[in-house]
Amino acid sequence: MKRRRSGADTAFKSMTLIFASSAVVLSLIYFFELYYGSTLTLKSGISFVTGSTWDPNNQVFGVLPMLYGSLVTSAIALIIGVPISLGVAIFLSEISPQVLRSPISFVVEMLAAVPSVIYGLWGLFVLAPILRTNVYPILESRLGFLPIFQGTIYGVSVLTAGIVLAIMIIPMVASISRDALLAVPDSQREAAYALGATRSEVIRMSVLSYARSGVFASIFLGFGRAFGETMAVTMLIGNTPLISASLLSPGYSLAALVASEFTEATTQVYISALIEAGLVLLVVSFIANVVARLLIRRLIRSREAASYL
Amino acid sequence: MLESVTSLDVEERQRLEPHDALETKMEVVGLDAWYSTKQALVDVNLNVRSNKVTAIIGPSGCGKSTLIRCLNRMHELVPGSRVTGSVLLDGKNIYGSDLDAVDVRRRVGMVFQKPNPFPNMSIADNVTAGLKLAGVKDESSMKEVERRTLERVGLWDEVKDDLKRSGASLSGGQQQRLCIARALAIEPEVLLMDEPCSALDPTATAKIEQLITSLKQTYTVVIVTHNMQQAARIADYTAFMYLGKLIEYDETTTLFENPRQELTERYITGKFG
Amino acid sequence: MKLRRVVSDKLWTVFTVVALGLAIVPLLSILFDIASKGISVINLDFFTQLPPLANASGGGMGNAIQGTLLLVALSSAIGLPIGLFSGVYISEYGVTNRYGSAVRFLGDVLAGIPSIVTGVLAYTLIVLTFQSFSVLAGGVALGTMMIPIVSNTTAEALKSVPNSIREASIALGIRKWRTSLLIMANAKKAIATASLLAIARITGETAPLILTAGISTLWFSGFNQPVGSLTYYIYYFGTSPYQNWQNMAWGAALILIAIVLGINAAVRLITRGKKAYA
Structure with missing residues (x-):
């Protein structure tokens, strides 16, 4: 028994x-x-990521344009999305009246739950037309001296994809940053107030500084999400394997490449190339997530240590 | 504002006030304070003497921390809190419309129960954090201030080679002295200390007490402590609070040796609760 | 205080309020556009008919709804039990050892792997093996995505059960495995919540399905055959040049967002104050 x-x-x-x-x-x-x-294409080595020609018919596989597109759209997403996310996080943790916190957090969480294909559909039919007719022409006429705002306006473009990615990463970055800000002990805020700091100075010198590893973690996670995001980018970037200086031109991304060409890949080596593109995605996002999680872990440890003081 | 002071009942004032003619630095007049609906201070009146150490003692929950936090308008940071009455600093009401909280806090510095240096700033940057807020940018005068204030709190010799290290890397007692240096760097007129030794060991406590005694040459010090011996050792004046009211306030020796109120006597002889 | 500091303080408040507005406007716009564009194609046929031909009239998304339900059921059958018991290990056995925290860490990292990569994995494992897109491949891909999500949220839920219950149970001489079941029973609401959120999350997945379940214009015809899904059809019809297909895409989007946001809203309203991330 x-x-x-x-x-x-x-x-x-x-x-x-x-x-x-x-x-x-x-x-x-x-x-x-x-x-x-991806054995068949891995043997061609580094030229896979340094080559800028993607020509499956002639079995030339260089994903530099896609890598460039993934990085640039992610960068745009972070440049636009991170300040907005931090604003939301600061509002929720430092400024919002108590009664508004819960409903606003609810809305932000709903935003996080919207499937990416829906962001893609909305971006394609609602946002892209607005950008094409109302925003991009202004960008071009005012800032057209910059190479990044030149050329033909299509609507679908690197910038459009980046803007929608920004919207998509905001809930995650905002929510993790908010948690990091809320974890800052009040004694830190008091220290700054007692030195004669205004609320915004308290936020800058004490709160953001104390919470910075959590904020960095949220940015890394946001990057990982943006870099690997597939559907919205596939629907909005134009799927053209070119590197152009202008953000208003169509481009391509690694994830969009895998999503849009797998169904038509017929030869073994073509499939191998697409799987290798997936491998690049895997490696980059794995590293971004490991870094983010290590930062969060350090944050949790320091919080526990602080609570024993 | 002065009318309301003089209109106070004479007997009441005699009960609450030490009988001397020293200069008053801060004057608390008819102060009430609330946390949402709970009243934490009830009609507190208190004169804080210039260049003296004033201790506030009393059992936990008596409002002593609330009182000290009303002296530099930190109390109002708690959501739902409220203050009525007035606190005069050199005769001017710090809750008046012509002064704002930020300016008050620059003149009335504060040190907290748990040392709270900014962990992501170096020791040097911690010291000068308040100066930078005020817009001081001159490198050499910053260095000057770092050295002078760290010497003032007796930390210079211990950290002068590690000024770039994080403020959080110091021991608890060193951190607290760093926090005092940080408060002194902006040259406040009054220094408030909210149980500054409660998280420290006896050796570190002794150093801080020594420091407090030396500070009164330059500053007016108000210290909250739950430790009566500490009050007896370092304070010139002591106020005893109970249930949000100021029960007795006098020269420290008088209050401890010859208390006028029965409550005070019971508290200092340990017959409380 | 200097005017510059007062102004800068006010500007910061303005900045955060503007940021909040910028973050919320897209959600309102998305909900409004989907509701207004999608509602016109929703009728009984939409749930019972097969997709229409290009430029034809009528038709529905019946097979896509069926496919999505099948895929979610299959992936839940794979992902929920594995994730659940994995979470039990992390919380009940792995708290004190390095392996437990390593598993927890890897789970967090895996949850951040792009879904398209999971699609590639299921493609190499199943589609290449059977030489066909299939419900099975789609279910495996989505189920794989569910495992780390369910595992970590379950572990969190179990860890929140007070230790006193564990101790009481052990003290009564109840075996560890029965104790673990008891703990799970104590956390059943939180576990159900976590499972529902994971289900909502994979219901909206599209990218892995392109490489696994594929798409079909017919009804379900076996687990080794491709199947249509709401998400794939939103992509396929939404990027097509035909007006009637685009309308169908908006209708499918309305159904999808009703399911996904419905689950999310219900769960959040029931468990107010709980965190969604980290």
Whole structure:
């Protein structure tokens, strides 16, 4: 009787252990499968990411334009999205009256739940036309001396994709930053107030500084999300494998490449190239997420340490 | 404002006031304070003497921290809090419309219960944080202030080679002295200390007490403490509070050796609660 | 105080309020446009008919709704139990050891892997093996995505159960595995919440389905066959040049957002004050 019972204990623990190990196994399988799936093109080495010609018919696979598109759209998303996210986070943690916090957080969470294909659809039919007729012409006439605001206006473009990505990363960046700001002890705020700081000075010298690793973590997570975001970008970037100086021109991204060409890839080597594009996505987003999680972990540790002081 | 002071009941004033002719730095007049609906201070009247150490003692929850936080308008930072009455600084009401909280706090500095240096700033930057807010940019005068204030709190010799290290890397007692240096750097007129030693060991406490005694040459010090011996050691005047009211206020020796109120006597002889 | 500091203080407040407005306006616009553009194609046919031909009239998204439900059911069957028991390990066995915290960490990282990459993985594992897009491949891809999400939220839910309950149970001589089940029962609301949010999340996934479940204009015809889904159809019809397909896409978007935001809103309203991330 006793033995059977302890057997049940062992069996239960083993079962949960096996399921928990899925995280380890999955991590390995991701790299292993994508690595072996792209054997045919991996052997051409670094030219895959440095080559700027994508010509599947002639079996020339260079994803530099897509890598460039992924990086530029992510950068636009961060440049526009991070300040807005921080504004929202600061409002929620430092400025908002108590009664407004919960409803506003609710709205921000709803924004996070909207599926990306819906952002794509809305971007394509609602935002892109507005940008094309009302915003981009103004950008071009006022700032057209800059190479990034020149050329033909299509509506779908690197900038359009970046703007929608910005909207998409705001809820996540805002929500994690807000948590980091709320974790700042009041004693830190008091220290600044007692020195004669105004509220905005308290936020800058004390709150943001104390919470900076959490804020950086949210930015890394936002980057990871933007870099790997597929549907909205596929629908808005124009899917053209070119590197152009102008943000108003169509471009391409790694994720959009994988999503839009897999169904038409017929040759083994073409498929291999697309899987390798997936591998690049995997490596970059894995690193961004590891960095973000390490930052968050450090934040939690320091918070625990602070609470024992 | 002076009318309301003189109109106070004479007997009341004698009960509350030490009998001397020293200069008054801050004067609390008919002060009430609330946290949303809970009243924390009830009609408190108190004269804080220039260049003296005034201690506020009393059992926890008696309002002593609330009182000290009303002296530099920190109380109003708590959501839902409220203050009525007045606090005069050199005869001018700090709650009056011609003074704002930011200016008041520059003149009335504060040190807190738990040392709270800015952890992402260096020791040097912690000291000069308040000066930078005021717009001081001159590097050499900053260096000057760093050295002078750190020397003042007895920290210079311990940290002079590590000024670039994080303020959080110091020991608890050193952190608290750093916080005092940070408060002194902006040259306040009054220094408020809210149980500054409660998180420290006896050795560190002794250093801070020594420091407080030396500070009164330049500053007016108000200290909240739950430790009666500490009040007896360092304070020139002591106020005893109970349930939000100021029960007795006198020269420290008088209050401890010859209290006029029974409540005070019971508290200082440890017969409380 | 100097005027410059007063002005700068006010500007900061203005900045945060403007930022909040900029963050919220897109949501209002999305909801408004989907409701106004989508409502016109919603009728009984929309739920019961197959997709129309280009430039034809009538038709519906019946097979896409069926496909989405099947994919969500299959992926939940894979992802929920694995994620759940993985969470049990992290919370009940892994708190004190390095493996537990490593698993937890990897789970967080995996949750941030782009969904298209999960699609590529399921493609190499299943689609290449069977030489066909299939419901199975789609379910595996979405289920794989669910595991880390469910695992970490379950672990959080279980950790919030007070230790006194564990101690009381052990003190009564109840075995560890039964104790774990007891803890799960105590956290069942939080676990249900977490599962529902994970389901809402994968219901809206599109990218992995392009490489796995594919798309079909017909009804479900077996787990080894491709199937249509609401999300894929929103993409496919939404990027097409035909007016009637675009209208269908807006209708599908309305149904999808009603499901996804409906689940999210219900869950958040029930568990007010809980955090959504980290």
